[in-house]
Amino acid sequence: MKVKVCGLNDVSNVTEVIQLQPSFIGFIFYGKSPRNCNITGSFVRDMELGATKKVGVFVNETKEELLRIVNDFGLDFVQLHGGESVTYCEALITAGLKLIKVFSIDDSFDMNDTNAFQFCDYLLFDTKGKNPGGNGTQFNWDILNKYEGNVPFILSGGLELMHLSSLKEIDQIYPLLSVVDINSKFEVHPGIKHIDLVEEFINGI
Numbered sequence: 001m002k003v004k005v006c007g008l009n010d011v012s013n014v015t016e017v018i019q020l021q022p023s024f025i026g027f028i029f030y031g032k033s034p035r036n037c038n039i040t041g042s043f044v045r046d047m048e049l050g051a052t053k054k055v056g057v058f059v060n061e062t063k064e065e066l067l068r069i070v071n072d073f074g075l076d077f078v079q080l081h082g083g084e085s086v087t088y089c090e091a092l093i094t095a096g097l098k099l100i101k102v103f104s105i106d107d108s109f110d111m112n113d114t115n116a117f118q119f120c121d122y123l124l125f126d127t128k129g130k131n132p133g134g135n136g137t138q139f140n141w142d143i144l145n146k147y148e149g150n151v152p153f154i155l156s157g158g159l160e161l162m163h164l165s166s167l168k169e170i171d172q173i174y175p176l177l178s179v180v181d182i183n184s185k186f187e188v189h190p191g192i193k194h195i196d197l198v199e200e201f202i203n204g205i
Contacts, residue, residue: 002179003202004194006057007035009191011043016195018052020202023179026055026079029069034190035183038186041072055079064092070097077087079124082132093119100154104128105139111146118151124181127157137185140161144174156181161197164204178205 006026008014017025027037027044044054053076058066060082070078078092079100092099101122103113106128114123127139138158147153153174159167159182171177183192186197 001150001177001205004055004179004181005186005193005198006156006183007033007187007191008193009035009037009039011039013192013195014039014047016051017165017193017198018047020199021050022052022202023052023087024055025049026057026181026183027065027073027075028057029061030057030059030081032059036072039109041069041074041180045072045074047180053077058080060084063088063095063113065091067095076179077121079128089117089120091182093100102126102156105143105157107140107143109141109143111148114147114149114151120151122178123149123151124154124156126181141166142171142172144177147174147176149176152176152178154181158185159183160185161201161204163199164201167205185198 001021002028004024005017005022007028008025022045028035029037049050055077056075057079077098077100081102089099100122101117101120103126121198127137136158153176159180167180182201186193188194
């Protein structure tokens with residue numbers, strides 16, 4: 001199981017996180033987020049990452065602006081956290097992007113809503129809350145039993161160190177669970193990760 005560390009927003013902190021070699025690091029490009037990226041594109045583009053992939057997180061962004069940011073920051077993946085349509089997503093795939101589509105989960109969520117997005121590289125399941133992401137709460141993982149797709153998925157939503165043993169258990173249950181996404185529970189404050197906690201989580205996984 002891979003680890004994605006999301007919501008990074010400080011140059012020195014990013015450098016420290018990279019040294020832990022997570023599979024993915026995420027930068028948020030959404031002005032209403034307290035973790036909105038203010039690191040320069042040139043710094044992110046030129047980072048020495050090894051095998052770590054760079055993910056840009058967007059919420060209902062225009063295609064033109066998204067593509068500009070992808071090129072400026074040298075992003076490897078695009079994560080869509082809004083109400084982006086199938087047509088919009090297909091256009092990004094056609095443009096050569098690797099795509100993660102997010103679904104906000106509560107007890108009433110219909111997993112059939114994921115069927116039209118099975119062309120994506122990953123789906124991401126996060127907890128539905130007042131914000132598009134980063135709410136720091138966990139949804140009922142039992143709903144994952146209803147996922148019948150073929151695309152690997154990323155699990156997000158309030159993950160913290162106390163979940164390590166549970167994550168190892170469900171990793172055996174859901175073969176398509178490929179990545180776990182950590183964010184708000186591993187912060188000193190929004191955008192700055194607590195390196196010791198992140199390291200413990202990555203080593204634990």
